[in-house]
Amino acid sequence: MKLITRDTDYALRALCFISRSNAGKFSVTKLSKELGMPRPFLRKILQALNKQKILESTRGKVGGFILAKDPRKIFLTDIIRIFQGRLKLNECLLNKLICPDQRTCLLRKMLVKIERYVLKELDSITIASLLK
Amino acid sequence: MKLITRDTDYALRALCFISRSNAGKFSVTKLSKELGMPRPFLRKILQALNKQKILESTRGKVGGFILAKDPRKIFLTDIIRIFQGRLKLNECLLNKLICPDQRTCLLRKMLVKIERYVLKELDSITIASLLK
DNA sequence: ATTAAATGATACTATAATTGTATCAATTGT
DNA sequence: ACAATTGATACAATTATAGTATCATTTAAT
Ligand code: FES
Ligand code: FES
Numbered sequence: 001m002k003l004i005t006r007d008t009d010y011a012l013r014a015l016c017f018i019s020r021s022n023a024g025k026f027s028v029t030k031l032s033k034e035l036g037m038p039r040p041f042l043r044k045i046l047q048a049l050n051k052q053k054i055l056e057s058t059r060g061k062v063g064g065f066i067l068a069k070d071p072r073k074i075f076l077t078d079i080i081r082i083f084q085g086r087l088k089l090n091e092c093l094l095n096k097l098i099c100p101d102q103r104t105c106l107l108r109k110m111l112v113k114i115e116r117y118v119l120k121e122l123d124s125i126t127i128a129s130l131l132k
Numbered sequence: 133m134k135l136i137t138r139d140t141d142y143a144l145r146a147l148c149f150i151s152r153s154n155a156g157k158f159s160v161t162k163l164s165k166e167l168g169m170p171r172p173f174l175r176k177i178l179q180a181l182n183k184q185k186i187l188e189s190t191r192g193k194v195g196g197f198i199l200a201k202d203p204r205k206i207f208l209t210d211i212i213r214i215f216q217g218r219l220k221l222n223e224c225l226l227n228k229l230i231c232p233d234q235r236t237c238l239l240r241k242m243l244v245k246i247e248r249y250v251l252k253e254l255d256s257i258t259i260a261s262l263l264k
Numbered sequence: 265a266t267t268a269a270a271t272g273a274t275a276c277t278a279t280a281a282t283t284g285t286a287t288c289a290a291t292t293g294t
Numbered sequence: 295a296c297a298a299t300t301g302a303t304a305c306a307a308t309t310a311t312a313g314t315a316t317c318a319t320t321t322a323a324t
Contacts, residue, residue: 003133003221003243006283027299041284047301060292063299076239089135106261107208111135114253121246129238138312159270173313179272192321195270 003118007083010037011045015054015079015127019071025064045083052082071127077119087122089115135250139215142169143177147186147211147259151203157196177215184214203259209251219254221247 004012014031028046032039046065049055056068080087089111102108136144145167150158160178164171178197181187188200212219221243 001133001135001216001219001221003246005281029299038284040286043300044284050300057300058292059290059300061296061298062293063291065300084133087133089133106264107257110253110257114135114250117249118246121242125239125242132238137310161270170313172315175271176313182271189271190321191271191319193269194322195320197271 004080005084007041007045008079010035010042011049011079011083012076012127012130013037014042014046015049015067015071015074016130018055018065018067019127020131025058025062025066027064030064048082052078054078054082071131072129074127076122076125080122087115087119089118136212137216139173139177140211142167142174143181143211143215144208144259144262145169146174146178147181147199147203147206148262150187150197150199151259152263157190157194157198159196162196180214184210186210186214203263204261206259208254208257212254219247219251221250 013035014037017031017035018026026034028039028043031037031046032042035042046055046057050057050065050068053068054074055065057063057065077087146163146169149163149167158166160171160175163169163178164174167174178187178189182189182197182200185200186206187197189195189197209219
């Protein structure tokens with residue numbers, strides 16, 4: 001069971017790399033070489049980050065991607081949400097047979113509690129905090 | 133992202149059902165009808181629980197499965213481990229490029245912390261506690 | 265003994281999610 | 295005009311999850 005999938009991982013690493021080197025703009029070609037990630041896959045990822053306004057792209061000959069936000073304002077939960085959807089641990093798999101009343105179900109309560117905790121923790125991590 | 137997969141879910145429900153009805157022994161046929169789960173799949177699951185000494189099986193004509201342990205001693209983490217492997221959130225996906233020192237890596241610390249918390253919480257749930 | 269109903273073991277298949285690749289169009293600096 | 299880039303999107307490969315099938319073995323009842 002993974003909390004962070006490959007695309008999220010690549011995204012984080014790329015964002016960290018871009019943040020650190022204050023050079024500003026990078027093309028996918030450059031980044032994929034630099035970070036050792038498959039170029040087309042990384043490209044798809046950066047395009048997604050662009051759509052979500054985490055990165056900003058410029059097209060044309062010397063195009064590329066730059067940060068669109070302060071790295072202190074890019075949260076781990078944001079990136080996870082983009083590539084893995086909303087973190088949702090408490091989907092109710094167990095049916096009525098053991099859960100005569102969902103409102104009192106201990107398992108459900110636990111899962112909700114765990115989810116809240118995980119989200120809170122992940123929300124305390126930003127790209128900026130990963131750089132130090 | 134799911135914390136609990138289908139097989140874990142079925143296992144939990146079956147264990148709860150068996151625990152509750154103190155009838156003792158149940159065949160897969162009976163259980164799958166009772167719980168509305170696909171028979172061959174449930175069978176595989178119960179066989180796994182048998183191997184792990186959570187259930188105890190008897191073969192032959194009136195064979196079936198009974199609980200091998202006190203439901204207060206069957207923990208949610210046990211069942212998850214059997215079907216999903218050891219819960220391990222902190223697999224280090226991010227490589228050295230952003231993690232010059234794993235011992236000080238903030239992300240890693242967070243994931244370890246989260247994992248510990250999740251395990252602690254899951255360990256507080258038993259089959260017995262789900263019945264109430 | 266024979267048979268029916270069960271589990272043990274294990275191989276197989278189907279579906280879904282993850283992890284990619286490929287392609288064509290549009291943009292832009294030279 | 296051309297080369298190097300991104301935008302959009304369809305396609306393909308791999309892996310994980312979910313489920314089926316089958317044959318051998320055990321046991322109770324006849
Ligand atoms: S398992 Fe979902 S309400 Fe109990
Ligand atoms: S991400 Fe693994 S040590 Fe930092």
